[in-house]
Amino acid sequence: xxxxxxxxxxxxxxxxxxxxxxxxxxxxxxxxxxxxxxxxxxxxxxxxxxxxxxxxxxxxxxxxxxxxxxxxxxxxxxxxxxxxxxxxxxxxxxxxxxxxxxxxxxxxxxxxxxxxxxxxxxxxxxxxxxxxxxxxxxxxxxxxxxxxxxxxxxxxxxxxxxxxxxxxxxxxxxxxxxxxxxxxxxxxxxxxxxxxxxxxxxxxxxxxxxxxxxxxxxxxxxxxxxxxxxxxxxxxxxxxxxxxxxxxxxxxxxxxxxxxxxxxxxxxxxxxxxxxxxxxxxxxxxxxxxxxxxxxxxxxxxxxxxxxxxxxxxxxxxxxxxxxxxxxxxxxxxxxxxxxxxxxxxxxxxxxxxxxxxxxxxxxxxxxxxxxxxxxxxxxxxxxxxxxxxxxxxxxxxxxxxxxxxxxxxxxxxxxxxxxxxxxxxxxxx
Amino acid sequence: xxxxxxxxxxxxxxxxxxxxxxxxxxxxxxxxxxxxxxxxxxxxxxxxxxxxxxxxxxxxxxxxxxxxxxxxxxxxxxxxxxxxxxxxxxxxxxxxxxxxxxxxxxxxxxxxxxxxxxxxxxxxxxxxxxxxxxxxxxxxxxxxxxxxxxxxxxxxxxxxxxxxxxxxxxxxxxxxxxxxxxxxxxxxxxxxxxxxxxxxxxxxxxxxxxxxxxxxxxxxxxxxxxxxxxxxxxxxxxxxxxxxxxxxxxxxxxxxxxxxxxxxxxxxxxxxxxxxxxxxxxxxxxxxxxxxxxxxxxxxxxxxxxxxxxxxxxxxxxxxxxxxxxxxxxxxxxxxxxxxxxxxxxxxxxxxxxxxxxxxxxxxxxxxxxxxxxxxxxxxxxxxxxxxxxxxxxxxxxxxxxxxxxxxxxxxxxxxxxxxxxxxxxxxxx
Numbered sequence: 049x050x051x052x053x054x055x056x057x058x059x060x061x062x063x064x065x066x067x068x069x070x071x072x073x074x075x076x077x078x079x080x081x082x083x084x085x086x087x088x089x090x091x092x093x094x095x096x097x098x099x100x101x102x103x104x105x106x107x108x109x110x111x112x113x114x115x116x117x118x119x120x121x122x123x124x125x126x127x128x129x130x131x132x133x134x135x136x137x138x139x140x141x142x143x144x145x146x147x148x149x150x151x152x153x154x155x156x157x158x159x160x161x162x163x164x165x166x167x168x169x170x171x172x173x174x175x176x177x178x179x180x181x182x183x184x185x186x187x188x189x190x191x192x193x194x195x196x197x198x199x200x201x202x203x204x205x206x207x208x209x210x211x212x213x214x215x216x217x218x219x220x221x222x223x224x225x226x227x228x229x230x231x232x233x234x235x236x237x238x239x240x241x242x243x244x245x246x247x248x249x250x251x252x253x254x255x256x257x258x259x260x261x262x263x264x265x266x267x268x269x270x271x272x273x274x275x276x277x278x279x280x281x282x283x284x285x286x287x288x289x290x291x292x293x294x295x296x297x298x299x300x301x302x303x304x305x306x307x308x309x310x311x312x313x314x315x316x317x318x319x320x321x322x323x324x325x326x327x328x329x330x331x332x333x334x335x336x337x338x339x340x341x342x343x344x345x346x347x348x349x350x351x352x353x354x355x356x357x358x359x360x361x362x363x364x365x366x367x368x369x370x371x372x373x374x375x376x377x378x379x380x381x382x383x384x385x386x387x388x389x390x391x392x393x394x395x396x397x398x399x400x401x402x403x404x405x406x407x408x409x410x411x412x413x414x415x416x417x418x419x420x421x422x423x424x425x426x427x428x429x430x431x432x433x434x435x436x437x438x439x440x441x442x443x444x445x446x447x448x449x450x451x452x453x454x455x456x457x458x459x460x461x462x463x464x465x466x467x468x469x470x471x472x473x474x475x476x477x478x
Numbered sequence: 479x480x481x482x483x484x485x486x487x488x489x490x491x492x493x494x495x496x497x498x499x500x501x502x503x504x505x506x507x508x509x510x511x512x513x514x515x516x517x518x519x520x521x522x523x524x525x526x527x528x529x530x531x532x533x534x535x536x537x538x539x540x541x542x543x544x545x546x547x548x549x550x551x552x553x554x555x556x557x558x559x560x561x562x563x564x565x566x567x568x569x570x571x572x573x574x575x576x577x578x579x580x581x582x583x584x585x586x587x588x589x590x591x592x593x594x595x596x597x598x599x600x601x602x603x604x605x606x607x608x609x610x611x612x613x614x615x616x617x618x619x620x621x622x623x624x625x626x627x628x629x630x631x632x633x634x635x636x637x638x639x640x641x642x643x644x645x646x647x648x649x650x651x652x653x654x655x656x657x658x659x660x661x662x663x664x665x666x667x668x669x670x671x672x673x674x675x676x677x678x679x680x681x682x683x684x685x686x687x688x689x690x691x692x693x694x695x696x697x698x699x700x701x702x703x704x705x706x707x708x709x710x711x712x713x714x715x716x717x718x719x720x721x722x723x724x725x726x727x728x729x730x731x732x733x734x735x736x737x738x739x740x741x742x743x744x745x746x747x748x749x750x751x752x753x754x755x756x757x758x759x760x761x762x763x764x765x766x767x768x769x770x771x772x773x774x775x776x777x778x779x780x781x782x783x784x785x786x787x788x789x790x791x792x793x794x795x796x797x798x799x800x801x802x803x804x805x806x807x808x809x810x811x812x813x814x815x816x817x818x819x820x821x822x823x824x825x826x827x828x829x830x831x832x833x834x835x836x837x838x839x840x841x842x843x844x845x846x847x848x849x850x851x852x853x854x855x856x857x858x859x860x861x862x863x864x865x866x867x868x869x870x871x872x873x874x875x876x877x878x879x880x881x882x883x884x885x886x887x888x889x890x891x892x893x894x895x896x897x898x899x900x901x902x903x904x905x906x907x908x
Binding site for chain 1: 769774779
């Protein structure tokens, strides 16, 4: 057995502490799988005295993670601090410059600076690994870069944020409203005190931008991701979805089309029988379409200490074994510029809910707006009646362009008989 | 770019021909991902003149695959002939002895001789790769050996045979009988002319035996797999399963318990909300439980030319890149002997259907047999009545041991009021 692989862990939040615990707990199996023992030689965090439920005996302590990245007795630096810039970025850059491998769980960092970090690592002949940055414990980066290496992936569809999926699942099961479930999720620790990164789709968009790059071999382009969150999803939308045979999921979708690459994060209705519809609660799932393999799906826990540490240590085992893979399936240096397909070019089905004053002719007005936008109606529901009150009209469309749908939504929103801005949810068929 | 990786393909059935086609069609992307071009330099099959829809220009032809394995100008031999012994085995042994890497899609061969072939390959410092042998295009071997390397996997559950899953799916959707659907599947080419390997569970057991070894690090022990197929699944069992909130699937299950390793292939009822319940038609799915990652699921096409070729070429890309992984996660030489947990020790829930003569006291007789076997009843259905005729009594049990269930089934089968041997289907909760 060769010399141990020495690991320094920057950041001892739940994931950092669990990573240290995992490496100790699985010592024997990791030594067999890695071909050499893995040992944590250094750690760094803000508060040395906090009880993290794990022993740091014999491990060097650094107050400054950047100093640790520069001078610790370590082959690998695990960056588990978080944030797209600041200390986390410094740690990674300094570690690579000091000739160390970097393993990170930091999706924001990779989404914003992954290409340049990858180029730095390649120039230094070191590994930049980030399996834990996307979909927690699911080995999706490995699957795309290696397991599906014989394929050109043409489409990805993922449930990439467990908080959103949990809220949408509980909304459906309980029939209750978004705000109520969010407050509960916060009380239980399933959602952050400031939940906006999760529920506004930013976290899912970070992950999608990384997946897009790995799947299609193009530069990471986070700014090109169309992002909508789940704040506006109403309990009645969930009920209508069920009635129509759909589930509402916050999806990240990347498509390689003749018009370019499309990346979008938004709530979507997916048919009940689609594999991704059965990914529920805090679970994540990624569907990848390859030209030879067809449809594949990968499902598992997308967050939490154990699953994230599992992914971090899988990357470390690859390094221990000397298994090298170009950073994004191809070297960061060979990534191609992304030709972006504008969101307006999306072609698909749409669900529209319009709150209208319940009087004669309303439906004709809405149908007229759709006709004038060259959209044909697939189904319509106008069930509840309350004389003079406000009632929902629900429509699904045949295939149409996003631009036409936007046009129609503007026309409908301007109608006198319409009480509030119409709500649109895209329908995604597999 | 370094020298090309030279590949010889033994066997040009649908998978072999598709592998040759894939390597040519994806030439550029494979060269980028593999770090060097992949080229097929030799092929071998029985009939040189058959049109396989793919060009063999510039490729050396061998009538004898063993001669090719010995003397072709190739770094890698792909064994795509099939069968646990005979030519397929000879090709692999000769290839390794001649210093070549071996990539195979042959589950029977690996299930029967995988440990010795692995030891030979390791001694020769060559790779024996077999991703395509299990679950077609799903990169499950890579996921278990590398993606989940930080975990001790405690349990695997898989839908490993697409033919069975297709038949069971169509039986449920159509309400029709096994024999009818099997005949249709044969007519459409979804089932073999001799379907016994598939429908009697042998094919799934080959794959399970391989997965068990990779997951638990123990010697492959195909003979220790308890095997039942799907021939006896009746249309009314499918209806009762739906009524009780279950789907019937042919599952391969491997568990690491204190009493040893249990491997079993049999029809099982799984709750509708379990992720594996939504794996339908010809798709395969594998659920792996790891101690840190929790539950993960991998789904995709388990057979067919494209998915299988995808897995074969993924293994070749690993070889091209020089990525090495011990044959079964640990070296074949380090596999531990398997301590087998007898099937009688299985503890779980059971579904039992008894066809009885419809007369007073029958239910009391059956309940008595269960009581005498120390089994308690969870639910009972005795709905249809036909004076003097034969009607089904359906029971589900609380947790009990397989041995107790066998005892009860013997008692029930011997009752005068019982018209035929009772049918038992295990219930598997996630």
